[in-house]
Amino acid sequence: MGRTSDARAKILDAARSLIELRGYSALGVAEICKTAGVPKGSFYYFFDSKEALALAVLDEQWSAQRGDWDRVLRSDQEPMSRLRQLFEETAAAQRAGQETCGTVSGCMFGNLTLELSNQTEAVRRRLQEIFEAQVDMVEEVVAAAVERGDARVADARDAARAVVAQLEGQVLFAKLYNSTAQLDVLWLNCLALLGAQAPAADVVGS
């Protein structure tokens, strides 16, 4: 069982790396297995199809990222400071990826949304669930900021979606220019979108 689980994990790791480098459509099962160092036969032991693999890669990626978002967005800091930390950690993750593989790989969820959502309904639905969950988490923080009088928005959900949209758009630019400097503006744009001021702690600290 130990060895079998290893093979599944190796396939998932290889698929994630290859998808980050070249997207999903360009990949074949043979290449994924070769990169994973597992026999091609074992692929279909674990996955019914390449689509099933894509869903598993998304689940694994979101499971890890959701943990990070939870830690940051549900911390005991002031609501606006939590959002600032989310952007800082996003930029740090993109910088780390760039140091490892030479290029800013962007957001896997954004990448696969634009590549795949019109091609497979199962992937579209999974990506919808992931982005809904992201917007839910940001909305909670926006509502808390509004309640404290730190932000002023017409609709907390629309505002949360605008923050996530801005994040996806700026990560797109970071990938386009292969530069994480694009991400420095996220915080100021978030303040503008939420009609908010920088928290007192940040102003003193900056």
Place this chain on the structure above:
Amino acid sequence: MGRTSDARAKILDAARSLIELRGYSALGVAEICKTAGVPKGSFYYFFDSKEALALAVLDEQWSAQRGDWDRVLRSDQEPMSRLRQLFEETAAAQRAGQETCGTVSGCMFGNLTLELSNQTEAVRRRLQEIFEAQVDMVEEVVAAAVERGDARVADARDAARAVVAQLEGQVLFAKLYNSTAQLDVLWLNCLALLGAQAPAADVVGS
């Protein structure tokens, strides 16, 4: 010469439609020629490579879109009204695409940025030029709005980039949900990003 030019135009049309449906990586030259109804041999008469075709498709798409952006963003309307019209026309174009092919195809430039910018430097550079030109055009309008006292931003270029990033992010959501309703928020988010009020003409008209 008439017939030859037709073949090139047919290849470009077929490539654009296929790229919108399924992205670039999944396409082969044979399929493009079959869809275009031209012999495969003629492909390499017009294009050195699939990458050369991608660049030609981008140029053609941007040439058409730049004309639309020029007409809207350099009109004699108030600056903020020009931006509003840009969002309305963007939403209308996505709705028209959805009516034609059943799905919101999104922004070809955003789609190809996420799919290809880490794979081909020539495509990355062309997409950078296109997005720089978009940001230039929006920046002109932002600067005009600031000059009139209709908007208040720390940096006109950063603000213009934030507006384009928000557009790309919301178009991503429109594609994800196959719904152009996602685009209704663009105007309010733009007002927030630019620290602006709706123009008097819009308030009266709404």
